[in-house]
Amino acid sequence: MLEVRDLVKEFGGLRAVDGVSFTLAAHTITGLIGPNGAGKTTLFNTIAGAHRPTSGSISFLGQAIGGQPPHRIFHAGLVRTFQIPRPFASMTVLENAMLAPAGQAGERLWNNWFARPAVRAQERRVREQARQVLDFVGLERLSGEFAKNLSGGQQKLLELARVLMAEPRLILLDEPGAGVNPTLLATIMDKLQELHARGITFLIIEHNMDLIAQLCDPVLVLAQGRLLMQGTPQAVRSDPRVLEAYLGGEAA
Incomplete structure (x- = not known):
């Protein structure tokens, strides 16, 4: 459904995304994890059209979307939410x-x-x-x-409702669990699983490893703008490179 090839995004002398390549299969929930500053949100912004790629390619449903404005990508069926909800x-x-x-x-x-x-x-x-x-x-x-x-968790549910009104094929979720109480977090996770069962594909940035383990397979790990590895949640949590880069060298 989504193919990213050798994607680079630079800001002056800073290379925030450094040669990232991956594919997303349809009807999957893929997790995207990494330490703060790894380039996760920049990657989202570049895929969704907020940033123009410095180099590399992005295709969605077989059509090149790299460098397209956000509204065209939105109309193609690829939508995103934000870590901090932005309702009117x-x-x-x-x-x-x-x-x-x-x-x-x-x-x-x-x-x-x-x-x-x-x-x-x-x-x-x-x-x-x-x-x-x-x-x-x-x-x-x-x-x-x-x-x-609305509370913070309710605003995240409203953000989800707004993207569903657009009848998307692929949703990029930026930290749906951040700042959400356990009850609403359970609700959000249930709704994501229901939507996945309906055929919607997800790419999710999240720091909550329990959420990642329950929802996502595969998981992509980003560190210093580069794709460190990808695999099952179990493989990711036990990989020494991830433990060093993301978990500070300690098992989760």
């Missing part, structure tokens, strides 16, 4: 979810004058879809609440 704080949970689908007729000003029935009909469909997605992630009861009033 003064809009409701339902409104945040309804914003996500692309190509809504009401986005064109003249349609609101000359094609009002079509705009209203589509808005009703999007609202119903949003309610279904919010019900799936457990936020339907909070649909009228302002997004700024």
Whole structure:
């Protein structure tokens, strides 16, 4: 589904991603781990179009996407979340979810004058879809609440709901477990497994090794911008190079 070949991203004299190559098979949950500063988020940003690659290639579903703007990559079915959720704080949970689908007729000003029935009909469909997605992630009861009033874990569920509204093929998740209480973390993990069973593919940055071990196979290990190894969670946790680079030389 995703193929990254010899990917390099430099910022001045800093090579944040250094010749990384890997492939993601469809219908898998792949983990991406590594110490702080390893280049994980830069890799995500480059795949998702926020950064233009210095060199190398990225293809998604057989199409080259390296250097494409984020909105084109989004429309192709590759979407991402952020470590710190970014909802529209003064809009409701339902409104945040309804914003996500692309190509809504009401986005064109003249349609609101000359094609009002079509705009209203589509808005009703999007609202119903949003309610279904919010019900799936457990936020339907909070649909009228302002997004700024949600807890950190609830905002991550809203972030997941927004990307689901885009009907993605591949989701890049940036630390879904960071700052989330154990109850909501269990909910997030359950929802990811359900979505995986529906055929959605995931690439997940995460520091919580228990989450990685339960959800992900394979696991990619990044260190100093380079792909150190990839393998099963068990193989990764016992590899001496990982123990040195990621776990400080001690077994997890």
